[in-house]
Amino acid sequence: MTVALTEDEVDKRVVDRDGTEMGTVVDVHHGAAHVTADEETVEEMQTRLPQGSIDETTYAVHDESVAEITDEEIVLDVSE
Numbered sequence: 487m488t489v490a491l492t493e494d495e496v497d498k499r500v501v502d503r504d505g506t507e508m509g510t511v512v513d514v515h516h517g518a519a520h521v522t523a524d525e526e527t528v529e530e531m532q533t534r535l536p537q538g539s540i541d542e543t544t545y546a547v548h549d550e551s552v553a554e555i556t557d558e559e560i561v562l563d564v565s566e
Contacts, residue, residue, distance in 0.1 A: 489552050491519045491560075499559040500547065508562065509545070518546040519560065534564045 491514050500508045500521045508531065509523030520540060523531070528545045532538050537546040553563040 489549055489555050491517055491547070491549050491552065491555075495519055495555065495560060498555075500562060501559050502562050502564050503553060511560065512544065518548050519552075520544050521547055535562070 493514050495511045495514055498511050500511060500519070500523075502508055508527055509521040511519045512522045513520040518537065521531075522544050525542050528539050528543060531545045535545065535547065535551050537548050537551065539545045547560070547562065551563055552560055554561040
């Protein structure tokens, strides 16, 4: 399922399919949510998502990596 990421996603929690919190959306730019997290999580997400990192504390999530968007969170199409 492909969902469209918009500015409405800013400040939402980002979790994996298991519910593990992966960070918080700080910006949406060109269809990618910029998610801030600790450095270890960003490094881990580089291996789990095709988009990679923006810097040490931010990684990009594109709509094809999103399983679901709710009022409070974005669920990634990855598991622990």
